Amino acid sequence: MKEFELIGRYFQRPAPSALLGVGDDAAIVRPTAGHDLHMSVDMLVEGRHFFADVDPRALGHKTLAVNLSDMAAMGARPRWALLSIALPRAEEAWVSAFAEGFFALADKYGVELIGGDTTGGPLTLSVTILGEAPSGQALRRSGARIGDDIWVSGELGLGALAVRQRLGWLNVNDAELLASARHKLEYPEPRLALGAALLPLAHAAADVSDGLMADLGHILAASGVAGEVWAEALPSHGKLEARRGEFLACLAAGGDDYELVFTAPADKRQQIERAAAGVGCRVTRIGRTLAGQGGALLDAAGQIVKLDKEGYDHFG
Structure with missing residues (x-):
């Protein structure tokens, strides 16, 4: 043609x-x-x-x-x-x-x-x-405040799992899990209804495209605050729970999630859960913002979990 x-x-x-x-x-x-x-x-x-x-x-x-x-x-x-x-x-x-x-x-x-x-x-x-x-109501990366809750929508890690399995970096033999991962990679569902519902509730938001810690980092830097994320709280596919440690890099820094990470005041928790339920979207509270700079991923003992990368680097 x-x-x-x-x-x-x-x-x-x-x-x-x-x-x-x-x-x-x-x-x-x-x-x-x-x-x-x-x-x-x-x-x-x-x-x-x-x-x-x-x-x-x-x-x-x-x-x-x-x-x-x-x-x-x-x-x-x-x-x-x-x-x-x-x-x-x-x-x-x-x-x-x-x-x-x-x-x-x-x-x-x-x-x-x-x-x-x-x-x-x-x-x-x-x-x-x-x-x-x-006018004037958009969610921005720069709106987070000290003491906010940090939330994320949906499930993390499936898109990255599909990519890493395809590249031979992981060995996953569960056909059902791999099918779910491939669907997440190829047919991401934008969280438009949730974003609109968060307008009167959230302080800041970003989409998780390059990896949770990297994209949350953009919010923290733009807002001039620090943040801690609880590794055990990161939402994942049920079949990943037993192997959470093995797939933690996919959950925290894998990318290709196209979920929303957002911050909101603690007194909005019930309203956020109701709003998310109203649009049929799972949301999970995964951390909090603090005074300072940068973001840290913490294990159940409160120790920092070190990642090779916090997210995808387009020039890496």
Whole structure:
């Protein structure tokens, strides 16, 4: 397929909430009155962020999901997306499956594709997401306060387990566990409903993409506080509990979780648990913020657990 045939067949769709969508030199949007516009961009590169043989439908889903996770961390509602793709070859079957995965997730959350770009080259995918939240109410990394609880959504470690098993760094023979891990890696579910529910409750938030300790570290640094995380409290898949020590690096620093880590005042605990239950999301209190700098992972005896890395390094 040629470039504009590819765009017209698979990516040009109506965008009724935009003033102008795909097909011109630039899109035009108008945010809802009384809301701030949020923008984020994420890039996925073959061999760096996904395996070459990944199902293109799963890749379409994940390409958008990682951006929606950024909106969730801000408590923002995603509205519009721009998609840029570099393709080694414009294979119709691959592009069709990718578009199916991308638009299935876009339709689920009411996201409209309003533009982008295509070119030939090593397989690279980039989405710019635009969302909105009520003016002045967004969750930021810089809002944590001394004495806050530290929470995390969902389960940790499955995405990292899938990657490390594939690379031969781990030996896991449980087919059911590996299937759950692969699904978590390829079909992450952005916590948009939870992010919105946390707007009146949390002080700060970030999405867990590179690893819990690394992404919590961004909150602590931006807020000028320290934090302690209790290793025994980290939520994991039930089948990992008996081997928690073996998989602790996956839980605490593995990345590819796309959960939310957030801080909130201690007197909001019951409200947070009710809000999370209301949107069908598990949340776990895993630590607290303190005066000082940096984050520490502590074992059951209160001793610091040393990790080789706190999270994924894109240049490591």
